[in-house]
Amino acid sequence: MSTEIENELLEAVELRRNFAIISHPDAGKTTLTEKLLLYGGAIHEAGAVKARRAQRKATSDWMAMEQQRGISITSTVLQFIYRNCQINLLDTPGHQDFSEDTYRTLAAADNAVMLIDAAKGLEPQTRKLFEVCKLRGIPIFTFVNKLDRPGREPLELLDEIEQELGLQTYAVNWPIGMGDRFKGVFDRHQQQIHLFERSSHGSKEARDTTIDLGDSRIEELLEQSLFHQLKNDLELLEGAGGDLDLELVHQGKMTPVFFGSAMTNFGVELFLKYFLDYALKPGTHSSSVGEVPPSYPEFSGFVFKLQANMDPKHRDRVAFVRVCTGKFEKDMTVNHARTGKVVRLSRPQKLFAQERESIDVAYPGDVIGLNNPGVFAIGDTIYTGQKLEYEGIPYFSPELFATLRNPNPSKFKQFQKGVSELREEGAVQIMYATDEAKRDPILAAVGQLQFEVVQFRLQNEYGVETILDLLPYSVARWVEGGWEALNQVGRLFNTTTVKDSMGRPVLLFRNEWNCQQLEGDHPELKLSAIAPVFSSQNTVL
Numbered sequence: 001m002s003t004e005i006e007n008e009l010l011e012a013v014e015l016r017r018n019f020a021i022i023s024h025p026d027a028g029k030t031t032l033t034e035k036l037l038l039y040g041g042a043i044h045e046a047g048a049v050k051a052r053r054a055q056r057k058a059t060s061d062w063m064a065m066e067q068q069r070g071i072s073i074t075s076t077v078l079q080f081i082y083r084n085c086q087i088n089l090l091d092t093p094g095h096q097d098f099s100e101d102t103y104r105t106l107a108a109a110d111n112a113v114m115l116i117d118a119a120k121g122l123e124p125q126t127r128k129l130f131e132v133c134k135l136r137g138i139p140i141f142t143f144v145n146k147l148d149r150p151g152r153e154p155l156e157l158l159d160e161i162e163q164e165l166g167l168q169t170y171a172v173n174w175p176i177g178m179g180d181r182f183k184g185v186f187d188r189h190q191q192q193i194h195l196f197e198r199s200s201h202g203s204k205e206a207r208d209t210t211i212d213l214g215d216s217r218i219e220e221l222l223e224q225s226l227f228h229q230l231k232n233d234l235e236l237l238e239g240a241g242g243d244l245d246l247e248l249v250h251q252g253k254m255t256p257v258f259f260g261s262a263m264t265n266f267g268v269e270l271f272l273k274y275f276l277d278y279a280l281k282p283g284t285h286s287s288s289v290g291e292v293p294p295s296y297p298e299f300s301g302f303v304f305k306l307q308a309n310m311d312p313k314h315r316d317r318v319a320f321v322r323v324c325t326g327k328f329e330k331d332m333t334v335n336h337a338r339t340g341k342v343v344r345l346s347r348p349q350k351l352f353a354q355e356r357e358s359i360d361v362a363y364p365g366d367v368i369g370l371n372n373p374g375v376f377a378i379g380d381t382i383y384t385g386q387k388l389e390y391e392g393i394p395y396f397s398p399e400l401f402a403t404l405r406n407p408n409p410s411k412f413k414q415f416q417k418g419v420s421e422l423r424e425e426g427a428v429q430i431m432y433a434t435d436e437a438k439r440d441p442i443l444a445a446v447g448q449l450q451f452e453v454v455q456f457r458l459q460n461e462y463g464v465e466t467i468l469d470l471l472p473y474s475v476a477r478w479v480e481g482g483w484e485a486l487n488q489v490g491r492l493f494n495t496t497t498v499k500d501s502m503g504r505p506v507l508l509f510r511n512e513w514n515c516q517q518l519e520g521d522h523p524e525l526k527l528s529a530i531a532p533v534f535s536s537q538n539t540v541l
């Protein structure tokens with residue numbers, strides 16, 4: 001028999017969906033986000049998110065660097081209600097801001113939306129982020145964007161996704177025309193044609209005329225040649241493929257594909273509607289006490305991201321917590337699994353765009369921001385009731401490496417402290433040479449921005465000016481059997497061995513090719529692109 005709280009939780013989960021967008025810069029993530037908010041009623045006119053970003057740039061000085069470069073380093077959580085359902089969009093930083101934060105945000109997402117530019121198809125950053133999603137087996141919804149411009153053939157794009165990502169595809173809607181002749185989409189589920197009208201700059205919802213496939217008005221409303229083309233395409237599609245299999249979608253093996261144009265709003269609402277129907281609701285999580293369902297009445301969640309200095313007035317840190325089970329209530333006290341301490345969560349924050357607003361309750365699938373005066377680290381679990389601990393968030397293979405030097409011996413202590421705190425915070429990974437005489441830390445990152453943040457903060461917060469020497473590596477692999485396994489294989493070529501902050505061996509390579517060669521030469525050596533850490537089971541050096 002379920003208790004009252006369980007029922008409340010089940011109801012909340014039923015009405016919640018959470019996702020992150022994965023895309024390559026310029027595919028239209030900001031535009032799509034904005035249009036989703038428009039259809040979700042969270043904004044009334046598109047342009048607001050961008051405007052707010054621009055305004056923030058003008059008014060905020062939280063990090064001079066952000067201003068200097070005109071970029072947004074903070075990623076946020078956007079919430080909106082659509083058809084009674086609360087949708088949480090975990091915004092991943094785009095473009096130059098690409099960093100480990102982007103990967104970690106995916107650890108808190110139940111679904112991913114893969115946004116693709118119709119003219120470009122799959123691009124490198126999308127592929128990388130896809131790999132992270134694949135690792136977690138989360139459902140991936142594909143939105144092929146910019147159909148209002150000349151692009152590649154829709155069938156060719158589906159083929160690319162299937163071949164390159166190994167994902168089965170199912171086109172939920174199908175574009176009618178492309179470029180200037182992009183008129184709308186065909187909804188294969190309802191067997192209806194949606195013809196859209198452009199609004200000025202797409203700032204309002206697009207007018208949508210919906211007609212059945214057999215409706216005689218088609219001839220007046222749609223050019224003959226486009227209608228023929230649609231019928232041919234649909235025949236091909238029917239002939240080529242199976243049905244939508246939600247089980248496969250939920251296992252991350254099949255992707256429902258949508259075509260549209262975020263700029264003109266074509267296909268955006270249909271996408272949202274089907275996303276709601278098909279997406280995974282907040283589900284169970286693996287923990288030290290087994291799989292815990294969201295309806296487990298005790299509160300628990302994990303920290304997936306730390307953000308420093310979001311508010312210039314407070315120079316504080318915020319820990320972003322994904323709620324996994326139970327109900328979060330303001331002022332509640334929780335246990336901190338790693339340290340065993342009891343923490344009162346007194347100023348929880350909901351994060352909408354760049355504004356922060358205090359929240360009273362949150363449910364599984366939500367993200368809350370907690371003030372973090374040095375209490376939380378990435379991967380930490382907080383809970384009430386019986387002790388439990390979530391699996392932690394892995395380190396992902398960095399691609400950029402550099403030695404960080406402190407040229408001023410009188411700043412030795414500050415330098416050590418700064419590097420160690422920034423590492424704990426997850427700003428960058430730190431590795432060391434195996435040669436004890438070489439004590440300069442090696443910074444390892446997935447995005448260039450991480451280096452800049454570290455140097456900037458060391459100077460601003462710790463008063464240490466540093467020198468960065470880039471290293472010629474681009475691939476890192478952890479040795480699964482540790483030092484013992486590594487010592488057994490003897491001398492290795494075209495690789496450099498370093499140790500990570502836990503003292504474990506990591507091999508650095510100049511390129512993939514060298515890495516593959518070593519794997520070919522030493523099949524007995526098991527290498528991994530991911531180091532499962534950030535959990536209290538691991539001791540830090």
Ligand SMILES: Nc1nc2c(ncn2[C@@H]2O[C@H](COP(=O)(O)OP(=O)(O)OP(=O)(O)O)[C@@H](O)[C@H]2O)c(=O)[nH]1
Nearest residue numbers: 025026027028029030031094095146149261262263
């Ligand atoms: N023609 C067309 N242009 C689009 C569409 N969606 C976005 N764009 C344009 O593509 C460019 C990039 O769009 P953004 O939404 O800023 O892309 P983004 O992925 O957020 O880019 P980053 O911030 O660099 O990651 C802008 O000039 C948009 O106006 C679309 O559906 N059609």
